[in-house]
Amino acid sequence: MSRRMRIWALAWLVASAACSGFTETRGEDAPTTGHAAGVPTATRVPIRYESIGLSTPSPYAPGKIPVVLVHGFWIGPQMWAPLIRTLESDPALASKFQFWTFGYASGDPLPYSAYRLRNALEEARKRFDPERRDPAFDRMVLIGHSMGGILAKLAAVDSGDRFWRLASDSPPDRLVGEPGDAELARGSLVFRARPEVRTVVFIATPHRGGTPDQRLLHDVATRLVRPPDPLLKAYHRLIAANPPDFFKPTFRLGLLTSIDQMRWDSPTLAELLALRPPPTVAMHSIIPIKNGPRGPGGDDGLIGYLSAHLDDVASETIVPAGHFCVESPETVARLRAILIEAAAPRPVEQAGFQLAVPPDVR
Numbered sequence: 001m002s003r004r005m006r007i008w009a010l011a012w013l014v015a016s017a018a019c020s021g022f023t024e025t026r027g028e029d030a031p032t033t034g035h036a037a038g039v040p041t042a043t044r045v046p047i048r049y050e051s052i053g054l055s056t057p058s059p060y061a062p063g064k065i066p067v068v069l070v071h072g073f074w075i076g077p078q079m080w081a082p083l084i085r086t087l088e089s090d091p092a093l094a095s096k097f098q099f100w101t102f103g104y105a106s107g108d109p110l111p112y113s114a115y116r117l118r119n120a121l122e123e124a125r126k127r128f129d130p131e132r133r134d135p136a137f138d139r140m141v142l143i144g145h146s147m148g149g150i151l152a153k154l155a156a157v158d159s160g161d162r163f164w165r166l167a168s169d170s171p172p173d174r175l176v177g178e179p180g181d182a183e184l185a186r187g188s189l190v191f192r193a194r195p196e197v198r199t200v201v202f203i204a205t206p207h208r209g210g211t212p213d214q215r216l217l218h219d220v221a222t223r224l225v226r227p228p229d230p231l232l233k234a235y236h237r238l239i240a241a242n243p244p245d246f247f248k249p250t251f252r253l254g255l256l257t258s259i260d261q262m263r264w265d266s267p268t269l270a271e272l273l274a275l276r277p278p279p280t281v282a283m284h285s286i287i288p289i290k291n292g293p294r295g296p297g298g299d300d301g302l303i304g305y306l307s308a309h310l311d312d313v314a315s316e317t318i319v320p321a322g323h324f325c326v327e328s329p330e331t332v333a334r335l336r337a338i339l340i341e342a343a344a345p346r347p348v349e350q351a352g353f354q355l356a357v358p359p360d361v362r
Helices: 003-019 077-088 110-128 135-139 147-154 179-189 212-221 229-241 267-273 329-343
Strands: 033-035 053-056 065-070 097-103 140-145 197-203 282-288 315-319
Touching: 053 110, 065 077, 065 110, 065 135, 065 147, 065 329, 077 097, 077 329, 097 110, 110 147, 110 179, 135 140, 135 197, 140 147, 140 329, 147 197, 147 267, 179 229, 197 329, 282 329, 315 329
Parallel strands: 033 053, 065 097, 065 140, 140 197, 197 282, 282 315
Antiparallel strands: 053 097
8 A cells, every 4th residue: 555545544534533423422521430231142232331431341250351452543442342242252261351441532642541541440450359369350461452552551561750751851749739630640651550461462553653654644633633621721730830941841832632642753652662561561462464565564554564563572463454453363363362371370370479569559
């Protein structure tokens, strides 16, 4: 596919999403945790997935490993319904895993959406396993499609001060403002990996963003999304509460959307690319290739191989499919193999082993 055709394909995706009548429900208008209205049966009763927050379509099952699926840009968690039905129909997987989804307003800043994902996982632990007695909870699997893979990685790494330094050269503890605003800023930019996560799967994830020839799409898409009003108000209150030189000029220019942060020259993606998860976390890449060679120079119609490739993953699998590949037989087969591996006993699970959880993430 030529570069011009890729631009038109991307523009069509944005335009169709904007004109389809689908509107993303903001976090302040929807519950952060949802439960299914039904469970799949032989008659395929529809499952209800919350558009925002963590959705557990079936009642929590102690002893089963949670698999959290995170959608990509402008799609929504309902995209996972066919895949979940397929995986749940496999007795080898149904007996070991439970499948959840996480929904978010995909135009929101990446650090903010990842902050909400980490908080949702923490709240789920408090709700379902407050005594931390279920070892299956400590083997959680995150699966992210496209931009959802970026959020999944942001839940599995320690940030250090990399993202904070994009906003300010002053220490985070010198930030002043209303308690909720300051907590939101620090929690979004300085964070620890969620200790429950043991496996992360990236599907068609653009770790290096788009390409320079997608500037037209960026300019169109930025006109269609904006950060939510509560976040914008918190941002402006923090700007006003701190000295003029506390935040960097680039941060003071305005709050970026995920579209800004998914550009090929994004500082956010550059910092994330340098971060590695703890050694207890296995990362896997599933990279669809529709056009060109099955490697450098190939693409899935939207994302190039070089953007989706990571050097330090446990496995990389190229599947013959386009960007929206989560239902392709090759993708399903690879996911099944990864999940079977994730459920296998690990050396650290021998008798007498106890997971060390940092106090600040309990």
